[in-house]
Amino acid sequence: xxxxxxxxxxxxxTPFFFLLPFLFFLxxxxxxxxxxxxxxxxxxxxxxxxxxxxxxHYEALANDERYVTALRNSFVYTLASVVxxxxxxxxxxxxxxASFRRLRPVLTFALLLPALTPPSVLAVLFLMVFHGxxxxxxxxxxxxxxxxxxNWLKDPNFILSGLVLQTVWRWTGFxxxxxxxxxxxxxxxxxxxxxxxxxxxxxxxxxxxxxxxxPVLLFVxxxxxxxxxxxxxxxFVLLGGSGGTADAGLLTVTYVxxxxxxxEYGTASAISISLLPLMIFALSGLLFLRRRTA
Amino acid sequence: MSVCVKNRLGILxxxxxxxxxxxxxxxxLWMALGMFKTNTEFFQPLAKAFFPxxxxxxNVTELLKGRWVPxxxxxxxxxxxxxxxxxxxxxxxxxxxxxxxxxxxxxxxLLFVLAxxxxxxxxxxxxxxxxSWVNELGLSDSLFGVMLPGVVTGLGVVYFTQVFRxxxxxxxxxxxxxxxxxxxxxLTVLPLVWPALLSYGMIHFILAWHEHLIPMLVLTSExxxxxxxxxxxLYDVSQRTPQGVQMAASTFAVIPTAxxxxxxxxxxxxxxxxxxxx
Numbered sequence: 001x002x003x004x005x006x007x008x009x010x011x012x013x014t015p016f017f018f019l020l021p022f023l024f025f026l027x028x029x030x031x032x033x034x035x036x037x038x039x040x041x042x043x044x045x046x047x048x049x050x051x052x053x054x055x056x057h058y059e060a061l062a063n064d065e066r067y068v069t070a071l072r073n074s075f076v077y078t079l080a081s082v083v084x085x086x087x088x089x090x091x092x093x094x095x096x097x098a099s100f101r102r103l104r105p106v107l108t109f110a111l112l113l114p115a116l117t118p119p120s121v122l123a124v125l126f127l128m129v130f131h132g133x134x135x136x137x138x139x140x141x142x143x144x145x146x147x148x149x150x151n152w153l154k155d156p157n158f159i160l161s162g163l164v165l166q167t168v169w170r171w172t173g174f175x176x177x178x179x180x181x182x183x184x185x186x187x188x189x190x191x192x193x194x195x196x197x198x199x200x201x202x203x204x205x206x207x208x209x210x211x212x213x214x215p216v217l218l219f220v221x222x223x224x225x226x227x228x229x230x231x232x233x234x235x236f237v238l239l240g241g242s243g244g245t246a247d248a249g250l251l252t253v254t255y256v257x258x259x260x261x262x263x264e265y266g267t268a269s270a271i272s273i274s275l276l277p278l279m280i281f282a283l284s285g286l287l288f289l290r291r292r293t294a
Numbered sequence: 295m296s297v298c299v300k301n302r303l304g305i306l307x308x309x310x311x312x313x314x315x316x317x318x319x320x321x322x323l324w325m326a327l328g329m330f331k332t333n334t335e336f337f338q339p340l341a342k343a344f345f346p347x348x349x350x351x352x353n354v355t356e357l358l359k360g361r362w363v364p365x366x367x368x369x370x371x372x373x374x375x376x377x378x379x380x381x382x383x384x385x386x387x388x389x390x391x392x393x394x395x396x397x398x399x400x401x402x403x404l405l406f407v408l409a410x411x412x413x414x415x416x417x418x419x420x421x422x423x424x425x426s427w428v429n430e431l432g433l434s435d436s437l438f439g440v441m442l443p444g445v446v447t448g449l450g451v452v453y454f455t456q457v458f459r460x461x462x463x464x465x466x467x468x469x470x471x472x473x474x475x476x477x478x479x480x481l482t483v484l485p486l487v488w489p490a491l492l493s494y495g496m497i498h499f500i501l502a503w504h505e506h507l508i509p510m511l512v513l514t515s516e517x518x519x520x521x522x523x524x525x526x527x528l529y530d531v532s533q534r535t536p537q538g539v540q541m542a543a544s545t546f547a548v549i550p551t552a553x554x555x556x557x558x559x560x561x562x563x564x565x566x567x568x569x570x571x572x
Contacts, residue, residue: 014476018393019405022386022451029424029443030412036423092314098307109556110315113322116551118504120525121544125321128340136320139340173318178566185567215570226414256419265422272419279414286410 041269050266057270067271069247070255073160077251078228080160081167082221088168089175089220090213096180108180111173122170129169130162137165153239156248163239163249167228175220182216183209218289225282229253229275322548328541329353336537353538357546362535363524364517365543372521373550375441375509376502382445383498384491391454392480396466406455412448418507425511439512440520444502450494456569457490458483489565496558500551521547 041057043050061067092111096104114122129136130152138149152162186209194204210217229252239249252275259268328336330346330353357365393399394406417424424443433439461483469479484491506522513519519527528535528543555562 012399015393015397015399015402017477018389018397018480022390022446023405025386025442025446026408026412029427030417030446033417033420033424033427034415036427037420040423092311095307095311098303099311100304100308103308105559107311107315109559111318112555113318113548113552116500116555117548118522118525118551119506120522120529121325121547124529124540124544125325128321128324136340169317172314177563181563181566182570184563185570222413226416253418260422268422269420275419276415279411283407283411283414286414287407 037269037272040265041273043266045264045266053266057266058274060267061270061274066247066250066255070250070252070271073248073250074229074252077160077163077167078225080164081171081228082224084164084168085172085175085224086217086220089172089179092172092176093179093183096176097183108173108177112177113173114170115174122166126166153244156244159239159244159249163251167224171224171227175223178216178220179213182213186212214289218286222282222286229278325541326545329538329545331538331541333537336541353536354542357539357542362528362533362539363519363543365524367517368519368521368524369546371437371513371518372503375437375444375520376499378437378441379444379502380495380499382441383447383450384495386445387447387450387494388454388458388484388487388491389480390451391456392458392483394451394455395458395461409448409451412446413452414448417443417446421507421511424508428512434512435514435518437513437518440505440509443508444505447498450498453494453569454490457487460569461486489561490569492558493562493565496554496562499554503551 042052042054044053096107099107117125127135135152137152142149150158152158190208190212191204194208199207239254244250252271256268256271259265259271324340324344327344327346330349330351331343332350335343335346356362360366390409394402394409428434428439428443431439433442465486466479466483469482470476474482504522505520506526509520509523510526513523525540525543525547527533528540
């Protein structure tokens with residue numbers, strides 16, 4: 001690629017001209033609130049002129065059992081959603097490719113409808129699925145299989161599974177769509193080459209499809225991790241901001257929200273900031289994988 | 295593969311997809327039918343009263359006439375906020391992506407890493423400081439207070455960087471030889487990548503449409519609310535809104551994004567496939 005800055009002396013600033021609007025808004029609505037958040041986490045709870053308390057909020061968090069529970073739940077929830085959604089979406093994408101060409105767009109669209117639905121509407125839909133004895137899940141699956149009906153939103157043994165089920169229902173179709181787009185982008189030649197070298201369908205999948213899909217799968221995983229750890233909606237959908245019985249469904253975002261509701265802004269910010277090292281870790285992993293793909 | 299085998303495979307895969315389709319569509323059907331039901335009907339076990347006894351449009355007209363929430367104002371607010379946010383995000387990210395893809399400059403790596411970091415640290419995490427900062431800027435209870443913070447997106451920048459990397463260099467050189475300034479060059483490239491612009495705009499519109507936390511903090515007066523906030527109010531038990539009205543509002547909240555996606559579906563997928571093929 002020819003660098004444009006070799007053309008004219010004034011062109012050295014051209015890239016920054018293109019970046020300027022983005023950087024301006026980045027500074028205004030991302031960097032400044034971030035710094036504000038760090039400051040808030042170092043001050044006593046409450047807005048306005050609060051007293052400086054140093055790292056007291058962080059020290060309190062280290063001894064806070066609910067914080068540890070929230071971290072553990074978030075971790076399990078995120079991991080489970082990635083582990084369930086990615087293979088399921090891969091399988092569904094295969095099924096869609098094998099089904100009739102004409103029907104494919106309609107079927108894909110139907111599958112990703114949940115991703116287009118506002119989270120607050122999802123909350124209502126889930127009420128129907130998970131609701132006590134009369135919920136769809138109990139009526140259609142649990143009771144016909146002659147199990148005791150599960151109280152999905154109250155029983156601490158099932159709340160986290162309910163949350164995972166909710167994300168799976170919500171995101172699988174969307175991820176299937178991305179994987180399908182990725183599959184359609186794989187050049188035909190690769191499969192023809194693989195066919196010449198014989199090998200089973202499974203081997204084609206393993207040696208051609210999967211490596212080619214690596215960027216898509218990376219995107220899917222990142223999206224789910226971000227959604228699991230830091231987006232408000234998923235957790236809010238099912239339990240409406242509470243942690244559920246015995247905090248079995250308490251996620252880090254829910255905990256932040258709870259602290260905010262009681263105006264404990266210092267603690268809330270400290271929780272948010274304590275997630276940053278985790279995200280940086282994920283980021284370095286991501287960049288490492290990207291380099292390996294390139 | 296023979297036609298017969300292909301057909302059999304198609305039918306088999308449809309059968310396997312069936313349960314998934316049912317699991318996805320059944321709750322939506324229940325929601326749409328719910329708008330015709332009375333409260334007593336609504337709370338009966340599903341098997342007994344999945345379909346309403348009669349299709350009464352009263353709930354829908356009540357909602358549209360604004361008896362429970364100023365429905366049309368709310369819908370308009372949501373449209374303004376989401377559209378503004380999508381347009382702003384596309385403009386900013388396309389320009390930034392062009393710079394990342396087409397120039398070498400000092401600090402490029404660092405800035406790009408920052409853009410990726412944006413994806414991982416969503417602004418919901420810093421909702422409170424963001425909210426107090428928006429207040430200080432004098433944007434509290436203003437649609438701009440929701441719209442402007444929403445135009446910064448890491449996903450968009452990374453996406454457009456990838457998109458502009460695939461524009462052939464000869465195309466740019468041709469424009470430059472004609473003596474076009476770099477911004478003119480950028481503008482002439484835009485028509486080449488319009489499926490990507492449309493696709494990202496759509497995704498961002500949908501995300502903005504769903505946004506709940508930041509509007510909840512920023513927008514306070516009733517006529518400034520966006521759809522998710524109005525829905526939350528309708529669902530609130532203390533408001534005693536009939537279930538049918540709630541279901542009607544929920545259904546109407548899904549329709550715009552679903553329609554938008556249905557319209558752009560094909561373009562979006564081919565744009566993604568192209569990008570991933572390189």
